[in-house]
Amino acid sequence: MKKVLIYDADCPLCRAYTKGLVVAGALPAEDRIASHAITDPALVNRLDPVRQRHEIPFVNLETGEAQYGVEAILTVTQRRWPRFTRFIRDTLLFELGRRFYAFVSYNRRLLFPAPPERPHLMDLTPDFNLGYRIVFLVLLFGTLLTGHLAAVGSVTPLAAGMLATHLLVTGSYILRHSSTTRLANILDYLGHLGMSILVGGLVKSIGFAFDWPILLLAGNAIILWQHLVRLRVMQLPDRLNVPFALFVLLNG
Incomplete structure (x- = not known):
């Protein structure tokens, strides 16, 4: 069952932490894909058009089922650190993580500006909040x-x-x-x-x-x-x- 984590290629922080998951052994390198590299419209159409811009998607390529944001990251870390992941899910840290993730995500184009008007199949520009x-x-x-x-x-x-x-x-x-x-x-x-x-x-x-x-x-x-x-x-x-x-x- 093939699953991929699709990260925002215009966000250095996104590149860094997803690369960190690969280096730590939580995610196979081939399962980490940049948004610019997505060329299959059918895959993009399966994703939530709003959530994909604000939360990193972890997608099952066979079924199209996707998890987003903190939930996606914890699903990845479950492979490598199951106890730590369960601890996060069962405590207030999960909700705090979701809030902090959203804060960074909605402001990431200010933290890391990206050139406008580039033709990519997958648009990850966050909405204004x-x-x-x-x-x-x-x-x-x-x-x-x-x-x-x-x-x-x-x-x-x-x-x-x-x-x-x-x-x-x-x-x-x-x-x-x-x-x-x-x-x-x-x-x-x-x-x-x-x-x-x-x-x-x-x-x-x-x-x-x-x-x-x-x-x-x-x-x-x-x-x-x-x-x-x-x-x-x-x-x-x-x-x-x-x-x-x-x-x-x-x-x-």
Whole structure:
């Protein structure tokens, strides 16, 4: 009875943990398939069109029966760690795992941006979920503010004003060019903005800790590069990187 685990090839985290299952001996390598490699429309049609975008499917190729998300992962781990798997299923950890899995899944295109409009038979782009997106943004910007205050001690009024100007310009552009998805697009952009700062900020934090100015410059370059990449993912014009670059330079 042939079963396969189909992972989102655009998600580095998905690639990593499914590869980990293979390395650990819980899943045969040939039973791990990237979503890009799926070429059989009949297989895709057997899957739940909504759940497949949010929860990794473990599919029986003979019957078409599928398990999704945490349940799919536990079915795989049952082969290698039966006691551990039973423990997870029988405790609160199962529900907590489902919640955390959903939180990451609905926000994974912000964590790991993927180029838009690529023709693949299996579309795994997650839907927009307002609750999970707001929680993500609160955690993200709370972390950024706490880290900045710990490293620098304050936010300069000039940098704050430049950031506000940038948000006004970018927000206005998004509102003008969006129709029914304005709120989703605005919150998506805020997520991409925050992730750009976080990725480069991690490099800058090492520079602050060890007094290595070269890492401060590298961190700023990474922030601007990440922001440009994410503008293109959202199909926003490159020129919106200019006011953001001024904010980054003023912010140190």
